[in-house]
Amino acid sequence: MTTAPENPVDPAALATLPKAELHLHIEGTLEPELILELAARNGLTLPFPTLDSLRAQYEFSDLQSFLDLYYANMAVLITEADFADMTRAYLARAQEAGVQHAEIMFDPQAHVARGVELSTAVNGIAAALASSVADFGITTELIAAFLRDQPEASALEVLEQLLDMEAPIIGIGLDSAEVGNPPSKFIRLYRRAKEAGLRLVAHAGEEGPASYVEDALNLLGVERIDHGIRAVEDRILVKRLVAEQVPLTVCPLSNVRLRAVDTLAAHPLPQMISAGLNVCVNSDDPAYFGGYVHANFAALVAEFAWDADTVEKLAGNSVRSSFASEGRKAEMLADIRAWRAAQS
Ligand code: ADE
Numbered sequence: 001m002t003t004a005p006e007n008p009v010d011p012a013a014l015a016t017l018p019k020a021e022l023h024l025h026i027e028g029t030l031e032p033e034l035i036l037e038l039a040a041r042n043g044l045t046l047p048f049p050t051l052d053s054l055r056a057q058y059e060f061s062d063l064q065s066f067l068d069l070y071y072a073n074m075a076v077l078i079t080e081a082d083f084a085d086m087t088r089a090y091l092a093r094a095q096e097a098g099v100q101h102a103e104i105m106f107d108p109q110a111h112v113a114r115g116v117e118l119s120t121a122v123n124g125i126a127a128a129l130a131s132s133v134a135d136f137g138i139t140t141e142l143i144a145a146f147l148r149d150q151p152e153a154s155a156l157e158v159l160e161q162l163l164d165m166e167a168p169i170i171g172i173g174l175d176s177a178e179v180g181n182p183p184s185k186f187i188r189l190y191r192r193a194k195e196a197g198l199r200l201v202a203h204a205g206e207e208g209p210a211s212y213v214e215d216a217l218n219l220l221g222v223e224r225i226d227h228g229i230r231a232v233e234d235r236i237l238v239k240r241l242v243a244e245q246v247p248l249t250v251c252p253l254s255n256v257r258l259r260a261v262d263t264l265a266a267h268p269l270p271q272m273i274s275a276g277l278n279v280c281v282n283s284d285d286p287a288y289f290g291g292y293v294h295a296n297f298a299a300l301v302a303e304f305a306w307d308a309d310t311v312e313k314l315a316g317n318s319v320r321s322s323f324a325s326e327g328r329k330a331e332m333l334a335d336i337r338a339w340r341a342a343q344s
């Protein structure tokens with residue numbers, strides 16, 4: 001099922017494969033060109049003020065080395081227009097990548113900590129998302145991701161502010177430095193979010209151990225795991241994830257660039273598919289990791305010579321694992337079937 005070397009899908013068709021993107025940090029879509037443009041607009045002098053000097057920083061040894069640059073580059077986001085422009089730039093690229101539905105995370109605490117009003121970030125992103133269907137044909141949802149290396153009290157405070165201002169969020173997530181910041185730190189946060197009717201996701205098993213995946217399910221009640229690749233190290237956990245069909249939003253190019261895996265050839269995704277796990281392909285922070293979601297598919301097809309049935313299955317998983325309405329899911333699944341029919 002995972003490999004059919006004699007009949008790999010045409011790489012050119014991967015950008016038209018209809019798909020949902022479920023693991024995407026909007027701040028991770030800030031391309032170097034836009035970083036310099038926003039810096040100039042806001043009168044900021046950056047530590048790496050040219051494209052070449054900035055691009056030279058995009059070599060990472062682990063998650064933290066990436067996060068250091070990712071947070072530093074957010075300094076250029078000051079006004080609602082900055083957040084809106086970043087979001088529109090992502091939607092334009094997502095449209096080219098065949099994305100029909102995007103569930104977009106943002107990091108509210110990272111902006112508040114820099115002195116940017118929460119409403120500036122929320123309103124700017126929300127303004128772009130409000131016209132995503134009209135402008136790009138993409139349905140969207142917004143997820144507030146909380147920084148697991150910060151205290152739970154800070155997350156709870158920001159969540160209350162988001163609820164008070166009726167921010168248009170569908171759910172919460174958990175991101176940033178994973179190791180040493182287990183799900184057990186955030187039990188009250190997730191209880192409060194659930195009580196407020198929000199959907200629950202969390203990063204787990206990216207750099208952290210398989211036990212964090214289990215704890216995110218058991219202690220936080222998450223419906224979807226972001227990454228989850230280290231789950232393969234625990235056979236009993238894999239059995240459970242298969243039985244419950246827990247969605248895992250895998251990000252292959254991210255895992256290679258952050259050295260969560262040695263090479264793409266060594267990525268556990270083929271093994272995860274064979275095991276019957278509910279996996280889908282996502283881009284995480286595409287401006288930093290070498291490409292948007294279709295580039296992730298293209299790298300996988302180049303590496304594993306997957307056939308059209310395999311990529312159809314992965315795209316279908318992304319749609320079925322989304323928080324879109326049943327009607328919207330049915331539309332997208334029909335588009336995926338039409339794409340598959342055109343491949344043979
Ligand atoms: N924040 C942005 N990208 C992230 C990732 N891949 N893991 C954890 N936190 C993140």
Ligand code: ZN
Pocket residue numbers: 023024025175203226284
């Ligand atoms: Zn992520």
